[in-house]
Amino acid sequence: MNGVRIIILIFIIFVLLIHVLIYKRRNNILIENKKRYEKEVLRLQILTNVLTRKFISKQEQLDYLLHQALKLTQSQYGYIYLYDEERREFCLNSWTSSIIKDCILMEESMKYELDKTGVCEEVVRQKKPIVINDVHKECVQKKGCSGCPKGYGSLNKLMTIPVIIDDEIVAIVGVGNKSRDYNDEDIYHLTALMSGVWHAVERRKTLENIEYLSFHDSLTDLYNRRFFDEEVKRLDRERNLPISIIMGDVNGLKFTNDIFGHSYGDLLLKKIAEVLKEVCRADDIIARIGGDEFMILLPRTNYCEAKKIISRIKNELPMKKVRFIKCDMSLGAYTKVDKNQSFKEVIDKAEEKMYFEKSIRKKEVQEQLVSFIINELHKISETEYNHYLRVSQLCKKLGRVLFLPEDEIQNLKTAGYIHDIGKVALDQKYFDKEYKLCHQEIKEMKKHPLLGYRILNLVHANNKLAEAVLHHHELWDGSGYPQGLKGEEIPLYSRIISLAECYDRYTNENDENNPIEKKEVLSHIKEFAGQKYDPKLAELFIKIIE
Incomplete structure (x- = not known):
């Protein structure tokens, strides 16, 4: 009986021990689950705080995030590298104060090439987390770098x-010196936290950019028409009277786009926007409302003050240039003084004044553009400039021998002076006599008659001048360019310029060590009369020179 009792007692003790073990295991699981839950809650709290708190800068936000990440992972050290995938370069953006206490910064720039960052390099290459729980034993440092x-x-x-x-990969986040080993749970929580914050920050940034672009002009960074109209509604109150409007239209934008390309046209608009921002006051609303049109809304500003602002804009604009084109605008202003006056009427009146100025200044602006081009060519090459003057005089002489009317002679003289105006769009190397043009560059050079034609069509009302410039490299037998015209299909002005230019190039711009005599040039003209040159004009030209 005693043996049975002992067995029963042992069994009862065994059962009790099993229950105790099960209880402890369940309790441990509950504790672990509670810790996991608390960690999950902590991670979500950190995420919420990072996204809802107001930070002065992204730097401050990431610094805060890093220090919270240390609490989440129970680490002592932490750092964030921002990574530029294109440059394969790291920038140390944030680090905990504990790192600074235990180290001496060796590099002031805090920028590091990919292959000099140890563990971080491996993280980038593998695109996955790396855990080293015994750095001294397991981490073979790369060039003395262990990830820091x-x-x-x-x-x-x-x-x-x-x-x-x-x-x-946009960043690498590292934490170190946890009292216990890092595990998969640590990886999960840190990855989830960082990814969650980064996605949210990027999404917020995208939304902010979308909102910004919805009210701003993406090229000039000024307000757009939509924002301007909203501000008009908001500010059109009696307390803001008088309210003035300045309407502006860019002069020379089409010219710049057509001759130098839209990238230069965009640059012109940006420079004009810079001037408007510099001149106007902080409360003024400046907007680009169309391709070349700008409007400025001036609350509590009378007409006299608005005119002063226009005057300041006009003084500052010419200080900015794109290539040789000085910034210029036609401007008009109007002021609302009566609360019952329609704001549309105020805008219409300002626009009317602006277009009136544009109309009366049209000829002045065109002449300025031609003058700018000639001056620019003079700066680029004095040889070219002197060539234009001589060709102009030769054309005038031949015009007189042909008994052309005086106005025609003046036009011919002008055509001779500006026949190479299209060269202004060429690179300066094309004017270097020592520079040997390649095949592609010769093709580019041959575009200058067409560019000159476009320039004159934009800035000059005289179509004969544009035609003369376009065809001055056509040859009598049709072998010239750009259209391969022949005989009398080639305009008279162009045929005259062709002779004058050939003669001047040979006699004045040939190699100084091997000058060509006048007789040799005239002999050349005589030889190619009927092939390159109009035979009748060539005969007259030779007589003039002889």
Whole structure:
């Protein structure tokens, strides 16, 4: 009986021990689950705080995030590298104060090439987290770097994760020296926290950019028409009277676009926007409302003050240039003084004044553009400039021998002076006599008659001048350019310029060591009369020169 009792007692003790073990295991699971839950809650709290708190800058936000990440992972050290995938370069953006206490910064720039960042390099290459729970034993340092820049204190344990947005690594986050080993749970929580914050920040940035662009002109960074109209509604109150409007239209934008390309036209608009921002006051609303049109809304500004602002704009604009084109605008202003007056009427009146100025200044602006081009060519090459003057005089002489009317002679003289005006769009190397043009550059050079034609069509009302410039490289037998005209299909002005230019080039711009005599040039003209040159004009030209 005693043996049975002992067996029963042992069995009862065994059962009790099993229950105790099960209880402890369940309790441990509950504790672990509670810790996981608390960690999950902490992570969500950190995420919420990072996204809802107001930070002065992104730097401050990331610094705060990093210090919270240390609490989440129970780490002592932490850092964030921002990564530029294109340059394959790291920038140390944030680090905990504990790192600074235990290290000496060796590099002032805090920028590091990919292959000099140890563990971080491996994280980038593998695109996955790396955990080293015994740095001294397991981490073979690359060029003396264990994941931190040179000069940082040694780490016993290290966990490094990549932050991946749209399949690109944007940052590397490292934490170190946890009292216990890092595990998969630590990787999960740190990755989830960093990815969540980064995605939210990027999404917020995208939304802010969309909102910004919805009210701003993307080229000039000024307000757009939509914002301007909203501000008109908001400010059109009696307390803001008088309210003035300045309407502006850019002069020379089409010319710049057509001759130099739209990239230069965009640059012209940007420079004009800069001037408007510099001149106007902080409360003034400046907007680009169309391709070349700008409007300025001036609350509590009378007409006299608005005119002063226009005057300041006109004084500052010519100080800015794109190539040789000085910035210029036609401007008009009008002021609302009566609360019952329609704002549309105020805008219409300002626009009317602006277009009136544009009309009366049209000829002045065109003459200025031609003058700018000639001056620019003079600056680029004095040889070319002197060539234009001589060709102009030769054309005038031949015009008199042909008994052309005086106005025709003056037009011919002008055509001779501006026949190479299209060269202003060429690179300066084309004017260097020592520079040997390649095949492609010769093709570019041959575009200058067409460019000259476009310039004159834009700035000059006389179509004969544009035609003369376009065809001055056509040859009598049709072998010239740009259209291959022949005989009398070629305009008279062009045929005259062709002779005058040929003669001047040979006699004045040939190699100084091997000058060509006048007789040799005239012999050349005589030889090619009927092939390159109009035979009748060639005969007359030779007589003039002889």
